[in-house]
Amino acid sequence: MFLKALEIYGFKSFPDKTRLTFERGLTAVVGPNGSGKSNISDAMRWVLGEQSTKSLRSSKMQDVIFGGTQQRGAMGFAQVSLVIDNQEGELAGIQAPEVTVTRKLYRSGESEYRINGAMVRLKDIHEMFMDTGLGKDGYSIIGQGRIAEIVAAKSDERREIFEEAAGIAKYRYKKTEAERK
Numbered sequence: 112m113f114l115k116a117l118e119i120y121g122f123k124s125f126p127d128k129t130r131l132t133f134e135r136g137l138t139a140v141v142g143p144n145g146s147g148k149s150n151i152s153d154a155m156r157w158v159l160g161e162q163s164t165k166s167l168r169s170s171k172m173q174d175v176i177f178g179g180t181q182q183r184g185a186m187g188f189a190q191v192s193l194v195i196d197n198q199e200g201e202l203a204g205i206q207a208p209e210v211t212v213t214r215k216l217y218r219s220g221e222s223e224y225r226i227n228g229a230m231v232r233l234k235d236i237h238e239m240f241m242d243t244g245l246g247k248d249g250y251s252i253i254g255q256g257r258i259a260e261i262v263a264a265k266s267d268e269r270r271e272i273f274e275e276a277a278g279i280a281k282y283r284y285k286k287t288e289a290e291r292k
């Protein structure tokens with residue numbers, strides 16, 4: 112499983128449809144201060160379902176929508192898609208060799224999540240990424256300060272990270288879900 116592409120449209124400093132493609136191996140994003148490097152990683156976490164505006168460096172969720180510049184009007188929505196290679200079938204319950212996850216947010220506050228074009232709930236995205244390490248809290252995204260956070264974490268929080276890595280987070284989740292019913 113690897114990331115093939117990220118499509119950003121109307122998200123933060125990207126008013127134009129922007130498609131970044133990745134190969135297997137290492138990709139570095141370089142650019143001057145304020146050019147939008149962190150906005151790319153924000154877009155990646157956002158499409159995976161990030162709900163914390165603080166970690167997206169905004170005060171309210173609609174702030175992720177392109178807010179306009181002197182030359183250009185604000186946009187009415189933000190949309191980000193992440194294309195994942197799933198040829199080895201690591202994504203739970205998805206047979207397709209390629210999986211596209213899309214999140215769209217309108218200024219009205221209305222939001223949409225899609226998996227390969229079909230409308231889903233945020234919960235479905237969360238479940239699909241469970242135990243893959245790729246979810247928004249997965250260990251595959253290590254933000255600034257995250258290492259220190261893991262070292263300082265309480266033992267039950269640290270255990271969650273290890274459970275995800277060991278591939279057993281899903282079973283705990285299913286047990287809790289079953290107990291709620």
Ligand code: ATP
Nearest residue numbers: 123124144145146147148149150174175176177178
């Ligand atoms: P640094 O090297 O300093 O970390 P960076 O390349 O990571 O910089 P970002 O933080 O990704 O830069 O981008 C910051 C820019 O994004 C700022 O110019 C800010 O105005 C712009 N920006 C953030 N949110 C929006 C928005 N909603 N609409 C338009 N522009 C935005």
Ligand code: MG
Nearest residue numbers: 145148149150
């Ligand atoms: Mg930055």
